[in-house]
Amino acid sequence: MAGDTAPGRIVRQLHEEENPRHRLRVEHDGHTLLIHLSDEDRGGWTTFAVDRSSRSWAVAQGGRQTDTARDAYEDLYKE
Numbered sequence: 001m002a003g004d005t006a007p008g009r010i011v012r013q014l015h016e017e018e019n020p021r022h023r024l025r026v027e028h029d030g031h032t033l034l035i036h037l038s039d040e041d042r043g044g045w046t047t048f049a050v051d052r053s054s055r056s057w058a059v060a061q062g063g064r065q066t067d068t069a070r071d072a073y074e075d076l077y078k079e
Contacts, residue, residue, distance in 0.1 A: 012026055012027065022038060022040055023038040024036070024037055024038075027069075028052075030052070031052055031053070032049060032051060033048075033049070033052060034050075034069050034073070035047065035050070036065050036068070036069065043063060044061060045061070045063075045064065045065040046059065046060070046061045047061075047068035047069050047071075049073045051076060051077075056076060058075035058076040059072060060072035060075065
């Protein structure tokens, strides 16, 4: 795995050196971790949302990373 780097940028994405379409991305704030995994051979994403304090989690899969992030986040914090 190799990190995506640019001057002054924090690495938040890893990809397979031989195939940059195989990616892992991480986003976080004070409350939630979002871990995005690209599909190995298709164009979709799997996103894990993890509550940082309780470690509760939810997972969503779909064609767009923004959609899976929203779905996993909403499922994690639904009432």
